[in-house]
Amino acid sequence: MNAPHASKVSEINSTVPAPAHTAPPASPAPETPADPRPAQAPHTLPAPAGPHRPPGALLQDRLAGWVCGLTALHELTERLARTDEVDDALRELLRAGAVLVGARRGLAVLEPEDGLGPDTTVGLGLSRADLGCLETVPRDAMPHAPLLDAAAGPPGGDREAVRPDLFAEPGLDPRHREVAARLGYAASYALPLSAEGAGRLGAALWLYDEPAEPSARQRRLAGLYVRCAAEHLGRLLERHRTRACMTTLYEELLPSRLPRVPGVQLAARRRTGPRGGGDWYDALPLPDAALGLAVGSVTGAGPGAVAAAGRLRASLRAYAVMEGEDPVAVLSDLELLLRLTEPARRATALFAYCEPALRRVTVAGAGHSPPLLVGERRTEFVETSLSAPLGMLACWEAPSVEFQAAAGETVLLYTDGLLHRTGDPADRAFARLHAAAAGVPRALRGDPGAVADHVLRTVLPDGLDASGGVEDVALLAVRFE
Structure with missing residues (x-):
């Protein structure tokens, strides 16, 4: 039931990052002394080889990492802009978001707060049976529920829902625990979908196979992308409603x-x-x-x-x-x-x-x-x-x-x-x-x-x-x- 890994886009690795409490695989010990420098953040460009680094090399690495990330962000938003249907845009949002946060699966829930619809759920790497199984979990127990039920904040807000280790949570709903074990996910990361003028549209949720959470850099890139995607969704939603209204009017005539x-x-x-x-x-x-x-x-x-x-x-x-x-x-x-x-x-x-x-x-x-x-x-x-x-x-x-x-x-x-x-x-x-x-x-x-x-x-x-x-x-x- 697991979907294949998403492809790499502009040096952003789409694989799930290793959980913090899991030891990395053993490798032969180097002959040189351990490098005292702090470990690299995920998805940054590798540091130049050699025992000595020139002044400002760490800053250059960080800048290069951001350039790489922003380039990928530009490619993903261009791909999103080419979608002209709400469901297609939601699927592209999930696919690109999975690349940015290092997940394999996810779902997007569209529930406009004005109540005019359409209400829909789209999955990435989840079959219809999987989505039906998730619907059996009480709504307030789902990781993205606080984002769906809360009042819409500004499009540029920093609201998110991070659940790095679901099975370690003492208050995890029993039905949610059962469904998570059946579908094989252990962590989640969710962001709200809200657009200026349209208000809260829904939420996007990504699922990890193992306990994990996106890094700070991944969160910033994903946040920027989701804000852009929400504005695009707002425009598509308005057009969809106009077409539906015109069709209804035409049928009544x-x-x-x-x-x-x-x-x-x-x-x-x-x-x-x-x-x-x-x-x-x-x-x-x-x-x-x-x-x-x-x-x-x-x-x-x-x-x-x-x-x-x-x-x-x-x-x-x-x-x-x-x-x-x-x-x-x-x-x-x-x-x-x-x-x-x-x-x-x-x-x-x-x-x-x-x-x-x-x-x-x-x-x-x-x-x-x-x-x-x-x-x-x-x-x-x-x-x-x-x-x-x-x-x-x-x-x-x-x-x-x-x-x-x-x-x-x-x-x-x-x-x-x-x-x-x-x-x-x-x-x-x-x-x-x-x-x-x-x-x-x-x-x-x-x-x-x-x-x-x-x-x-x-x-x-x-x-x-x-x-x-x-x-x-x-x-x-x-x-x-």
Whole structure:
């Protein structure tokens, strides 16, 4: 269960220092008299050979040791700065801290004092079973508990928790003693994680296999590194919360569930870009057993685009209930509203009036990509008329298109983000989408969700969560029975 030793970084040895009460291994006695000079501190450069040393040599050794340590510190902080996720930053913090304090294992606990989360625990050289075993120890008995429960001090404070020999402590909790013996650690060193503005974020704990503690120099270097890491974690935490908030807001603006309408099956897939965007979809029951289907996209990204998409979707719902049988009238009203209330905003939209009993669909689009009809005998784009996006013309109007679907065929409505994420020109992106739909296996055609998943996997081989996927994607699949 022990992890391999961390590698050496810039002359800092990551191995566990020998405990103070353990005798070093015997070696042949030198012929020369013993050197009266004090022993070297761990991790400093070796002293020059020879019986005599020039004046100031000890100071030079110390300065050289600090230069070596600061160089390593610079490399470790640069590596930390390249992390862009909270969990990745915690793992890098543990790895670098283990090198600095001479430990092999450790864990970082993230518990922001504002209570807004996320709360998480990341281990170094500890399996999930090991972390679960540590969780059975009473919280107040863990070495880092005082750092988690105390009020946050200044980021530059000197608070630390040193337990050089756990089994020698008379008041050690019995459960902690049992877990420490099972996992094979005998000492620990912990530092708080606190950032200016964010307050207390958590604590980092490193575990030693034998009784030991870091030297004063190791503590200073580790303290400097952890302060820098805490500030970086604070920034990542703020970004993580912003993304989570945007995702929640976006989800609340979309339908919580798709309606159940006789004669059709519905499925939807969507993914929000890292900044949050304005792609949306909707499906709502209409009078006379009809169904309204819509997809759209608002220009821009961030909270403004998400809010604008929510307003656009809510307005389209109202117009669809009043005059949904005429998709052109629905989009004309929507264009007028957008032009009067948000003249600087541009949007695309597609609205379809669906009659499931007749398998008939009437569709109109405003600058939006055409629907794709997928069936056993055909896979083709519906030829909608070319039109400008909403908000670009003084008066928008374009003819609608009516088409008939056969039993078992699926209509795909999608946003332009699906095409943009391919990175191809428009004609090649449309060709890729058409080929993906035509290649849906026969066994999957009865499930609109499976059809949507297959199309997404084929069009986007790297997946919707690819790091380069900055565009929103929304896909609505409608299968006629």
